[in-house]
Amino acid sequence: MFLIDSHAHIYAEAFRQDQAEVLAKAEAEGVQKIYMPNIDHTSIDVMLETEARHPELCLPMMGLHPTSVQKEFEKELYLVEEWLSKRKFAAVGECGIDLYWDKTFLPQQQEALRVQVALAKKYHLPLVLHTRDSFEEAYEIVAAEQDGTLTGVFHCFTGSVEQAVKVTELGFMIGIGGVATFKNGGLDLLLPHVKLEDLLLETDCPYLAPVPFRGKRNQPAYLSFVASRVAELMQKPLEEVAAITTRNALRLFKSVS
Numbered sequence: 001m002f003l004i005d006s007h008a009h010i011y012a013e014a015f016r017q018d019q020a021e022v023l024a025k026a027e028a029e030g031v032q033k034i035y036m037p038n039i040d041h042t043s044i045d046v047m048l049e050t051e052a053r054h055p056e057l058c059l060p061m062m063g064l065h066p067t068s069v070q071k072e073f074e075k076e077l078y079l080v081e082e083w084l085s086k087r088k089f090a091a092v093g094e095c096g097i098d099l100y101w102d103k104t105f106l107p108q109q110q111e112a113l114r115v116q117v118a119l120a121k122k123y124h125l126p127l128v129l130h131t132r133d134s135f136e137e138a139y140e141i142v143a144a145e146q147d148g149t150l151t152g153v154f155h156c157f158t159g160s161v162e163q164a165v166k167v168t169e170l171g172f173m174i175g176i177g178g179v180a181t182f183k184n185g186g187l188d189l190l191l192p193h194v195k196l197e198d199l200l201l202e203t204d205c206p207y208l209a210p211v212p213f214r215g216k217r218n219q220p221a222y223l224s225f226v227a228s229r230v231a232e233l234m235q236k237p238l239e240e241v242a243a244i245t246t247r248n249a250l251r252l253f254k255s256v257s
Contacts, residue, residue, distance in 0.1 A: 001242045003227060004249040005034045005220040007094070007128065007155045007175055007202035010058060011043065011050040014206035014217055023054055026220035032246070034220050035253060037061045037094035037128055037155075040068035041079050059253070063093040063116055066109045066130055067101060073112050080116070084123050090253040092120040093128025094155065097141075100133040110141060117145045120152070126252050127152030129172075135159050143170055151252060153200050156208070158186055161193045168198045173252060177202045178210035178218060180229045191233040196244040200252070201226050 005026070015022055026034065036047050038061055050058050062083045064076045084092070095116040097109045120127045131138040131154055142150065143166075154167050155175035167174055176199055179185040201223055203209075209218035210225040227245070231238040 001030050001239055002032045002246050003030050003201060003223050003242050004246045005031055005203050005205075005223050006153065006200040006249050006253075007037055007177070008034045008205045008220050009036065009039075009207075010034055010205060010220065011036060011047040012206055015219075019050065020053075022219050022221070023057060026223075027057065029221040029224055030242075031220045031223055032057075033249070034058050035061060035090050035249070037065075037091075038063050038080075039065045039094075040076055044079075044083065059090045061091040061093045061128055062089040063091075063095040063128065064112055065094055066096050066098040066112070066134075069105050069109045069112045071105070071108065073105075073108050077112060077115050081119055084119060084125075088255055089125065090255065091126045091128045091152065092116050092123070093126075093152075094130045095127065096130035097134035097138045098130060098132045099137070106137070110137070113138060113141050114145070117142060117150065121145075121147075121149055124149075125255060127172075129154050130156070132156070135163055139163075139166060139170070142172075146170055153252065155200075155202060156204055157190075159190070161190055164190060164194050164198075168194070173200050173248060174198050175200045175202045176230060177204050177226055178208040178214070178222070180226055180233070181210040182214065183211075188233055191230060192235075194234075196234065196236060196241060197248065199230070199245055200249050201230070201241075201245045
């Protein structure tokens with residue numbers, strides 16, 4: 001049984017001391033690819049160094065995380081486009097809007113998202129969208145720009161069935177992570193009503209570790225706990241969940257798969 005972690009910050013400081021061991025454990029648990037979202041200029045080098053050490057396993061994206069959008073965000077976006085023009089990446093991301101921590105820079109976040117949507121079109125890459133407390137704001141921008149060429153995933157999705165329908169009708173995937181295992185995560189109300197063909201699995205490590213590791217450092221090896229919970233809630237065999245979500249990820253990230 002193979003799994004793909006469609007969203008993992010495996011290059012983060014939390015893995016500095018034991019990254020190789022963590023990746024070896026992930027492979028032992030059947031994780032065959034790990035897609036790494038970028039944050040901003042501070043994460044590029046360490047992310048690409050991780051790729052260089054594990055080129056078949058760890059595949060980078062290029063984008064600007066909404067929490068890194070400040071007044072002078074244009075400089076960050078110039079760097080994003082410079083990198084996109086130089087080499088292949090799996091996706092533009094992670095990008096989007098985050099209104100959980102701070103609403104001060106919402107206009108800048110909206111503009112940064114529009115720019116990255118345009119970059120996704122220009123370079124024929126999927127979008128990996130972060131929409132914490134901001135689903136409608138992010139959806140509105142992407143929907144307005146959808147011309148039939150945009151693809152991507154609303155990562156760490158915790159929305160309603162109605163919002164999930166909007167995502168899939170837009171032609172995007174739904175990213176499911178450790179929240180699916182949380183007692184009050186809400187995904188027990190969603191997953192019985194969506195199709196496996198619309199799902200990607202993710203850890204978002206080192207964050208959002210699934211039960212029974214909740215509150216601890218998350219890692220790609222724990223993806224099997226997410227897959228098992230999805231299988232339980234959707235009343236599907238675990239092997240089917242693994243096979244279909246793996247196929248979905250390879251299809252979405254086809255530029256580097």
